[in-house]
Amino acid sequence: MPLFGGKKKEEAPINKPKISKYKEYSVPGPTSCLALSNIQGKDAIVTSALKARGLIAMDVDGEKLWSFDTGASVYSLAIANFGGTRAIVAGSGEKVFAITETGTELWRYPMPSTKSRWIKGTLSLGKWTQEEAKIYGYNDVYHLTTGRLDGEDVVVAIAGWEHYYEGPQIISAEGKQVCPFKRKVIGTQQPFQVIGCLLDISPRGDAILAALTAMSGMFKEVSVISKDGKIKDKLKVDIDMAPKDTYVEGGFRDKKRGKLVAGKLNGVDAIVLGSPETRSVGATSLDGKKLWKYEASAKGDVNAGINDIAIGSINGQSVVIVGTFDHCVHLIAGDGRRIDSWRYPSNVNNVAYGKINGKDAIAVGLYNGQIYTYTFE
Numbered sequence: 001m002p003l004f005g006g007k008k009k010e011e012a013p014i015n016k017p018k019i020s021k022y023k024e025y026s027v028p029g030p031t032s033c034l035a036l037s038n039i040q041g042k043d044a045i046v047t048s049a050l051k052a053r054g055l056i057a058m059d060v061d062g063e064k065l066w067s068f069d070t071g072a073s074v075y076s077l078a079i080a081n082f083g084g085t086r087a088i089v090a091g092s093g094e095k096v097f098a099i100t101e102t103g104t105e106l107w108r109y110p111m112p113s114t115k116s117r118w119i120k121g122t123l124s125l126g127k128w129t130q131e132e133a134k135i136y137g138y139n140d141v142y143h144l145t146t147g148r149l150d151g152e153d154v155v156v157a158i159a160g161w162e163h164y165y166e167g168p169q170i171i172s173a174e175g176k177q178v179c180p181f182k183r184k185v186i187g188t189q190q191p192f193q194v195i196g197c198l199l200d201i202s203p204r205g206d207a208i209l210a211a212l213t214a215m216s217g218m219f220k221e222v223s224v225i226s227k228d229g230k231i232k233d234k235l236k237v238d239i240d241m242a243p244k245d246t247y248v249e250g251g252f253r254d255k256k257r258g259k260l261v262a263g264k265l266n267g268v269d270a271i272v273l274g275s276p277e278t279r280s281v282g283a284t285s286l287d288g289k290k291l292w293k294y295e296a297s298a299k300g301d302v303n304a305g306i307n308d309i310a311i312g313s314i315n316g317q318s319v320v321i322v323g324t325f326d327h328c329v330h331l332i333a334g335d336g337r338r339i340d341s342w343r344y345p346s347n348v349n350n351v352a353y354g355k356i357n358g359k360d361a362i363a364v365g366l367y368n369g370q371i372y373t374y375t376f377e
Helices: 117-124 127-136 161-166
Strands: 019-026 031-039 042-049 055-059 064-068 074-082 085-092 095-099 105-110 141-149 152-159 169-172 177-180 182-185 188-191 194-201 208-212 221-225 231-236 259-265 268-274 280-285 290-295 306-314 317-324 328-333 338-343 348-356 359-366 370-376
Touching: 031 055, 031 074, 031 085, 031 359, 031 370, 042 074, 042 348, 042 359, 042 370, 055 085, 074 152, 085 141, 085 152, 095 141, 095 152, 141 194, 152 161, 152 194, 208 259, 259 306, 259 317, 268 306, 280 306, 280 317, 306 348, 306 359, 317 348, 328 348
Parallel strands: 031 348, 074 141, 194 259
Antiparallel strands: 019 370, 031 042, 042 055, 055 064, 074 085, 085 095, 095 105, 141 152, 152 169, 169 177, 182 188, 194 208, 208 221, 221 231, 259 268, 268 280, 280 290, 306 317, 317 328, 328 338, 348 359, 359 370
């Protein structure tokens, strides 16, 4: 049954692909991260859950390949290409881990914490919130992304609590600090304060894209920032805010989530943005042109919010996959029109794009611990 969303007026019919459920899996508790990749020559899922330590890799038929114990929950995950070598990068226990395809550790990078006594003293006053923070990763590495920046393979990671005040970290493929992500303010170096997970590397490889707390546009504005901290441009994104008084059934509204993802949409370098506090997602080209807005929930829907976004391709056409608080997955064409949408019994925490047996595929992770994979043809 069609769900609310997409443009009211379509310019041409959408070619809806045939969607086939491939398999269902389960993990202990809400999924916290999810990726589809080829590991050891096999199409595989890499995932983690809030009630587990570390992460697990299994082939798409459900056979375990390996697990890696980080010593804590994993709140962020990405598949990296380090000089042609695939690696799994995960944020956990206030560290960034790089792991080989066979499940062994390449390196770990401890996120630096502030040395300011004033900040530490202020944060200590909020210790009563730390138990909740530990559950949802507010004091951990809650987001990371990988790619090429100025010709170098890098990881960019953000952590919360004391680490937040050192800013995002740019880390090399060898696990060394390239630089903290900072800018000059009145003769001093100040870290960029990024909103939640709203950060990615430009597909052009020349900048970091981030929604900043200091920017007046808030969620509707994305800054294009060079590695040396210069703001080169600001991109406006057309999205609608969700109601402030919200009720989330079967899940926790984690305001550190949401997603800013960069990639190609029908050959155009673009960003797609949505957050737990928006009921729609918006796409803008890196040249500043509005591409589209897609409404995932109706105005006034108190269960609205965007959890995760991925960009992929189905049958050679660009597609955006969106997971929402109101239990839905939306497949959106590269021009912003709805291809399909469907509902689950629980909040959609994670979505991922990849290949299964040579076919375009997606994976969906839920708050109730279920994971589903689908193929398209």
